[in-house]
Each structure stands twice: as structure tokens, then as C-alpha cells.
């Protein structure tokens with residue numbers, strides 16, 4: 001049975017659906033159901049995938065628990081390191097396949113997905129290195145009597161991971177890396193929009209020698225598989241990446257056993273351009289801070305604050321730049337801007353384009369679905385720039401998750417800091433200036449998990465990433481990511 005509303009007639013039969021990985025075995029969904037995953041450039045069915053539901057989540061969590069308490073607990077840090085290094089090599093070997101899968105499944109241009117090779121390999125190697133450097137402390141206490149006191153770091157246990165569709169390879173590898181490095185086991189639910197690369201990565205985990213049950217992958221939808229994982233009483237930690245609205249549901253669903261949570265949620269990040277910036281760098285920098293991945297980037301700098309003295313000229317240059325970007329199907333190597341992931345995402349973005357117009361913003365680039373020629377088959381929106389946006393407009397407050405810049409005028413530094421912070425989100429931010437003191441001053445006062453100065457969207461495994469306010473809590477990457485997978489045990493030994 002095809003469950004995707006957009007699925008066109010497919011020659012594939014449900015029997016050919018890609019199975020779930022549970023306890024080291026490839027199995028169909030307990031319900032026998034499957035769903036279609038589509039190419040957003042063409043709306044063609046790429047594959048059928050077993051539709052995991054609550055029963056499959058139960059089986060996967062049981063497998064993860066038994067692996068956690070069984071052979072996996074006897075793996076030494078150096079063995080876990082070896083596994084992660086092998087996985088990094090296999091991911092590098094198969095990167096072309098993985099890149100093709102993501103580009104077809106969620107529409108990112110192939111040049112973008114291919115470009116992630118080194119980053120993803122380095123990410124897994126970084127987690128591999130961390131596997132052998134997890135340690136507690138010996139602590140001198142002031143308690144009367146004689147004691148030897150120390151702390152031990154232990155894996156938190158079974159981790160449930162739920163990820164979105166916008167960056168599947170890196171999201172999956174980040175979740176796998178932290179779990180494997182710390183000695184946890186994992187049940188991963190990829191997005192229903194883009195499950196294919198996670199299934200291939202699961203295959204590579206087995207090939208690397210990860211024991212059965214340590215990594216389980218159960219594609220399914222949010223309302224069944226996702227909800228079941230978030231609410232499961234035997235999951236010790238849930239690592240969620242997605243929208244803040246789903247994040248709120250996750251918090252509620254997780255309350256039953258008070259599982260540990262990390263929430264990597266959305267944003268409406270300010271990108272601030274001062275008149276003294278290197279404008280030749282800032283124009284493409286600010287444009288691609290939004291248009292990359294068709295705006296489907298959590299950290300996108302969608303509130304573009306531009307200083308009054310350069311506002312008109314700068315915004316016109318960004319619009320000119322936007323018009324040079326080539327919109328096209330994801331597998332075309334000339335494409336810079338691919339499709340949006342789904343018809344639902346297209347409808348959402350179109351709703352904001354209408355809202356921008358009706359609230360009085362001035363549209364100066366893009367603004368309509370691109371239906372030229374073969375693009376009519378897919379869900380394409382060209383890079384769009386709204387000028388004269390005010391802070392209270394919906395396009396200045398709500399996450400659009402599409403290629404839409406809201407350009408806002410400002411006059412002085414205190415004013416722009418206050419306005420940049422006036423949002424429910426706090427994921428990321430950007431500053432463009434040649435003045436070092438000004439850059440630090442603003443960076444210190446922005447309430448956001450990341451500040452980029454004269455750059456945007458740069459990332460490294462060693463740099464923590466996560467949000468303030470409704471952009472969530474917890475950090476991915478960096479030492480803190482590992483800490484979130486570890487318990488601290490205090491040991492008191494009376495020696496007197």
C-alpha cells in the first residue's frame with residue numbers, strides 16, 4: 001500500500017519495501033505496511049520503505065537494551081574507536097552512493113551533498129578519537145574521616161534519536177558518532193521524507209562490525225514511530241532534531257520515565273550587516289546564509305538586518321545575486337538551488353510568500369513557485385528577497401524553512417542588538433563588520449548558540465552547536481555532546 005499522498009503510480013510492490021534494521025536483522029514492519037519516498041525534483045517514487053510503527057519501536061528498543069546490557073557493555077573504548085574509524089572509512093568509500101541517495105530523497109543539489117564527504121568523515125573520526133578520552137575525576141573532599149572519592153562516567157543507556165529531512169547524512173552520523181563513542185545503543189528514526197541514507201548507513205554499521213542491536217534504524221512517521229520512541233519507558237535519552245512545535249510534543253511524551261532530552265530545534269536567526277563591512281564578501285555571504293539548501297537550514301540567517309547608510313544598495317545587490325543562482329533538479333551538477341522537500345513544504349513557503357506581500361513587505365526577487373519546463377514536475381521556489389520588512393511581520397518572526405530573506409533596516413548598534421534578540425528563537429546569528437571591537441561587543445550580547453563573524457554556516461565537530469530559548473537545549477558536536485550521553489557516578493571508599 002502506498003501511503004504517500006503525492007505518490008504517483010509505482011511499479012514497485014510493497015514486498016520490495018526496504019526493511020527496518022532491528023537487532024542486527026533486516027525485517028519488514030510488524031504491520032506489513034510500507035510508504036513511498038519521492039524525488040522532490042520529479043515527484044517520482046524512488047523506493048518503498050517499511051513503515052515502522054509502535055510495535056517495531058518496541059522490538060528495536062528491546063534489542064538495543066539487550067545489546068547494551070550484553071556484549072556491547074564489554075567493548076573497550078579502543079574497540080569502539082576502531083568501529084567508528086572503520087565506519088568512517090566505509091562512509092568515505094560509499095560517499096557517492098550516500099550523496100546520491102540524499103540528493104534524490106530530499107532534493108539537495110548533488111554538488112552540495114558530494115561536498116560533505118570530508119566533513120562527514122572528519123565528524124566520525126572526531127567521535128572515534130573521543131571514545132578513548134572519556135574519564136571521571138579523583139576528588140579531594142572535606143568530609144571528616146578518610147575516603148577515596150572519585151567519579152566514573154558511564155553511558156546513559158538506550159538512546160532514541162529522531163531526525164528531520166534537511167541534512168540526513170550528517171544528522172545520522174552525528175547521532176551515531178556520539179552514541180557509539182560513549183558506549184550507548186541507539187534506535188534511530190529518520191524522517192519519513194528522507195529515510196534512504198540512514199538505511200544505507202545502518203548497512204555500513206553492520207559491515208564495520210557493530211554488534212547486533214547496538215544500532216537499530218526504524219523509518220516511520222512522527223505520529224506513530226516517532227511518538228512511540230519519544231514516549232517509550234525503556235529509552236534513557238532522546239536526541240531530537242526538528243521543529244520547535246514537535247519539540248514541545250517530545251517534551252510531553254518523554255515525561256513518563258523522565259528520560260534525558262536534547263532538543264535541536266528551529267530558528268529565525270539575525271544576520272547583521274554594518275556599513276563598514278567588506279560588502280563584496282557580505283553580499284554573497286548573507287545571501288547564501290539563507291539560500292543554501294533552498295533555505296532548509298535550521299541556522300539560516302533569515303532576518304537580514306542592514307545598516308541604514310547602505311540598506312538600499314546592499315539589499316539590491318543581494319537581490320541581484322539571488323537572481324544569478326541557478327534553480328534546477330538536484331542531480332544536475334549546474335544546480336545551485338534544488339527543490340523544497342515536499343508539496344507540504346512548498347505550500348508552507350507559499351503561505352509565507354503571501355503573508356509577506358499582504359503585510360506590506362516589498363518583494364524584490366523571486367516570490368513565486370518556479371514552474372519553468374521540467375521544473376513544473378517538482379517543488380521549486382527561487383531565491384526570494386523581501387525588503388522593507390518590519391519586526392512584527394510574520395516573515396520576520398516565524399521560521400519559513402525556504403529560500404526567503406526578510407531584509408530589515410536598522411540605525412544604531414544598541415537598537416539592532418535589541419531587535420535581533422526580540423524573537424522566541426536563539427539558534428544562530430551573523431555579524432558583518434571590519435571593526436573588531438564592534439564585532440565582539442555584538443557577539444557578547446546576542447542571545448544565540450552560535451555567532452558567526454564575517455562568515456556563516458561554518459561548522460566543525462569540535463565546536464558545539466545548539467540553541468538558546470525555543471531553539472532548544474543541549475548541544476550537538478563538541479565535548480558537551482558526549483557529556484549528554486554520559487552519566488556521572490560518584491564513588492566513596494572509606495579508607496580510614
Ligand code: NAD
Pocket residue numbers: 162163164165166167189190191192220221222223225226227228230241242243244245246247249250263264265266267297298299399401427466467
Ligand atoms: P519536524 O519537527 O516536523 O520533524 C522532525 C522529525 O520528528 C521527523 O523525523 C518526524 O517524523 C518526527 N516527528 C514529527 N512529529 C512527531 C511527534 N509527535 N513525535 C515524535 N516525532 C515526531 O521537522 P522537519 O519539518 O522534519 O524539519 C525541519 C525542522 O527541523 C525545522 O524547524 C528546522 O529548523 C529543524 N532543524 C533543527 C536543526 C538543529 O540542529 N537545531 C537541524 C536541522 C533541522
